[in-house]
Amino acid sequence: AQSVAQPEDQVNVAEGNPLTVKCTYSVSGNPYLFWYVQYPNRGLQFLLKYITGDNLVKGSYGFEAEFNKSQTSFHLKKPSALVSDSALYFCAVRDILYSGGGADGLTFGKGTHLIIQP
Amino acid sequence: EPEVTQTPSHQVTQMGQEVILRCVPISNHLYFYWYRQILGQKVEFLVSFYNNEISEKSEIFDDQFSVERPDGSNFTLKIRSTKLEDSAMYFCASEDRHSYEQYFGPGTRLTVT
Numbered sequence: 001a002q003s004v005a006q007p008e009d010q011v012n013v014a015e016g017n018p019l020t021v022k023c024t025y026s027v028s029g030n031p032y033l034f035w036y037v038q039y040p041n042r043g044l045q046f047l048l049k050y051i052t053g054d055n056l057v058k059g060s061y062g063f064e065a066e067f068n069k070s071q072t073s074f075h076l077k078k079p080s081a082l083v084s085d086s087a088l089y090f091c092a093v094r095d096i097l098y099s100g101g102g103a104d105g106l107t108f109g110k111g112t113h114l115i116i117q118p
Numbered sequence: 119e120p121e122v123t124q125t126p127s128h129q130v131t132q133m134g135q136e137v138i139l140r141c142v143p144i145s146n147h148l149y150f151y152w153y154r155q156i157l158g159q160k161v162e163f164l165v166s167f168y169n170n171e172i173s174e175k176s177e178i179f180d181d182q183f184s185v186e187r188p189d190g191s192n193f194t195l196k197i198r199s200t201k202l203e204d205s206a207m208y209f210c211a212s213e214d215r216h217s218y219e220q221y222f223g224p225g226t227r228l229t230v231t
Contacts (some may be wrong), residue, residue: 032218043122043209043222044161051218090161094218105151105163105174106220 002027002095006109013081014117021076021112023091032094033074034106035065037087044090050074061085081116088113120144122223124210130229134199139226141193141210149213150193151220152185154178154206161209167193200230 003026013019025031032051036044048059050067058064065076074091092106123142131137143150152164166173167185184196193212197204207227211220 034219036222043224046219046221049219092161105153105166105176106161107163108161110160 002031002093002107004091004093004107004109006089006091006112008112009110010113010115012115012117015083016080019076019078019081019085019114019116021089021091021114023074023076023109024072025074025091025093026072027093027095029095031074033065033067034092034094035059035063035074035076036090036092036108038090038111039087047076047089083116083118086114086116122210122212122221124208124223124226126226127224128227128229130231131200133202133230137197137200137228139195139197139208139210139228141195141223142191143193143210143212144214144221145191147212147214147221149173149215149220150185150187151211151213152195153209153211153222155209155225156206164195164208197228200228202230204228205230 005024007022011021034049035047037047038044047063048057048065050057055067063078065074067074088111090111091109094104094106125140150167153161155161163176165175165179165185182198186194207225209225210223213220
């Protein structure tokens with residue numbers, strides 16, 4: 001079975017500083033990895049994904065994430081945080097070992113509240 | 119930009135009643151999903167749907183739940199006899215398999231009293 005761990009319930013960062021939101025995963029096969037952001041009373045917005053290729057992937061709003069296979073991690077990063085980045089961030093995984101061409105559900109972490117202080 | 123829409127935004131129902139949550143996926147997507155998020159908890163996968171049949175379902179998706187794509191545009195989730203613990207935000211998502219990106223709707227908040 002696949003799982004995702006987001007070890008921090010909350011991350012506090014001063015505006016302008018770099019931010020990191022941690023994510024580790026466990027799958028049987030090779031992972032497809034995703035980050036989503038959720039603003040209050042809104043749905044989940046896709047930020048970025050790792051499917052294959054370069055370990056560093058870039059996404060929306062200046063966010064990036066680094067896939068590290070040996071550490072089974074996919075941490076979300078941004079070089080300079082904005083107050084508007086404050087939201088709930090979810091890491092998610094799909095295990096392609098079981099992907100038979102049908103529709104595969106994502107397994108989400110519990111989420112990390114990112115708070116950017118002015 | 120195309121988006122997934124869901125109706126209603128909020129549904130209040132009494133325990134034991136049937137509810138139908140509706141979703142309109144992005145028009146050229148072929149893969150459809152339902153997830154739920156109990157207040158303060160993580161998003162959980164319920165069911166996926168492709169080619170007019172269920173592709174995968176979780177242990178949460180028991181006999182009380184069903185999904186349907188009745189008319190080629192809507193995608194519905196029916197809960198036959200709601201329980202208090204069904205109270206949650208229910209999200210619909212659709213996917214273009216070429217990108218593997220699932221796009222989520224704004225959700226329906228279901229409150230069972």
